[in-house]
Amino acid sequence: MAGAFNTDNIRNTVFRLTDPYDQSDLINFIPEHAKLLDILNIYEFERFPTEKAFCVVCKGRRHKRGFTAALTTGHRVLVGSACGQKKFGASWEEAEKRLRLRSDHQYELLMYDRLTMIREELQVKLPQWLRVFAHLEGRKAAFSRIFGEVASRLNEVAIRGDGRLTVYRKVRASAFQQALARDDDDSKERFTTQEMTVGSLFGSGFFDPLNTHRAVAQAIQSVNDHSFERALMLDMKKRRKAVERSFEDLQRCAEIYNDADAFLSSENLATVARWTDQNDGIRRKLVARSNGLFFRDDLNQGMTLLPLPDLDETLLNCIWEYRRAG
Numbered sequence: 001m002a003g004a005f006n007t008d009n010i011r012n013t014v015f016r017l018t019d020p021y022d023q024s025d026l027i028n029f030i031p032e033h034a035k036l037l038d039i040l041n042i043y044e045f046e047r048f049p050t051e052k053a054f055c056v057v058c059k060g061r062r063h064k065r066g067f068t069a070a071l072t073t074g075h076r077v078l079v080g081s082a083c084g085q086k087k088f089g090a091s092w093e094e095a096e097k098r099l100r101l102r103s104d105h106q107y108e109l110l111m112y113d114r115l116t117m118i119r120e121e122l123q124v125k126l127p128q129w130l131r132v133f134a135h136l137e138g139r140k141a142a143f144s145r146i147f148g149e150v151a152s153r154l155n156e157v158a159i160r161g162d163g164r165l166t167v168y169r170k171v172r173a174s175a176f177q178q179a180l181a182r183d184d185d186d187s188k189e190r191f192t193t194q195e196m197t198v199g200s201l202f203g204s205g206f207f208d209p210l211n212t213h214r215a216v217a218q219a220i221q222s223v224n225d226h227s228f229e230r231a232l233m234l235d236m237k238k239r240r241k242a243v244e245r246s247f248e249d250l251q252r253c254a255e256i257y258n259d260a261d262a263f264l265s266s267e268n269l270a271t272v273a274r275w276t277d278q279n280d281g282i283r284r285k286l287v288a289r290s291n292g293l294f295f296r297d298d299l300n301q302g303m304t305l306l307p308l309p310d311l312d313e314t315l316l317n318c319i320w321e322y323r324r325a326g
Helices: 007-012 081-088 092-146 148-160 175-180 212-225 233-263 266-278 315-323
Strands: 036-044 061-063 065-071 076-080 164-172 191-200 286-289 292-295 298-304
Touching: 007 092, 036 092, 065 081, 065 092, 076 081, 081 092, 092 148, 092 212, 092 233, 092 298, 092 315, 148 164, 148 266, 164 266, 191 266, 212 233, 233 315, 266 286, 266 292
Parallel strands: none
Antiparallel strands: 036 065, 065 076, 164 191, 286 292, 292 298
8 A cells, every 4th residue: 555655665765767667566557536645756767769658547658757656545556747747737847846855855864874873983982072172172272372473473384384484584685686776886785585494384284273172062962963863854954964064074173183293293393493493583482392392581481292182083984984875
């Protein structure tokens, strides 16, 4: 018997066929007093025109497109695209539109099922990430607070994107430049300012503006919000997109974590200290030690660095597993 579609029906139904006969329980007539109950699927016959689909309305084999109708008697029949309009007032185009909505709902249920498969693991690992990124955000805030001027300059380097730590030096102008700027005093030696690269910044993602702790908290909320499979399709779509945006942010958080680890390394801090020493535009110079970064004029001021807590990056496998369905 044909009946109303529920979520299990939608999960397991193929809504668009290339062979209308690739389904069971079809009859080749319309029982007396039968009316249209539902449209189960549409077809576009791939063997047309070599073979054409039968229609219970016109009793002919002439159709390329049509749909499978569920009748009030519990039977299923094939109806051609034009004949369906005449008999039931349902055109192929209307059937396609209706089933496109069901197909969209089917996709939402598929992605919901994927989330259900990884939900328990997410609920264990996301709180661990929350604690890790609370530490990371604390380090970022402390670095900006303690090394305000240097942090601002390094942020500019990160935004520029090439990682070059540069200084400006006064150099003797070339003969060509001196000739262009010649004045009455030929004996006057001329100089120009050049930007010179003195090092490379590691881990520029440390200055990424994304608040990683807030992003993980939002991911926890998004996963919890998307927990009702019988929600309206539009609500499911909205919640799925929120989950997927959170997953993108989680991947970005993992990248920021790795960059932060590189930025806080002793090698990078030594490079930063050397850069400040050569940069005339930075007033207070820094010195790197094995345990952190400090101001040269007051070694009691600075930032002692402890290793970041370990991040369980197997959570990213959950995201990959979820996306595999898409």
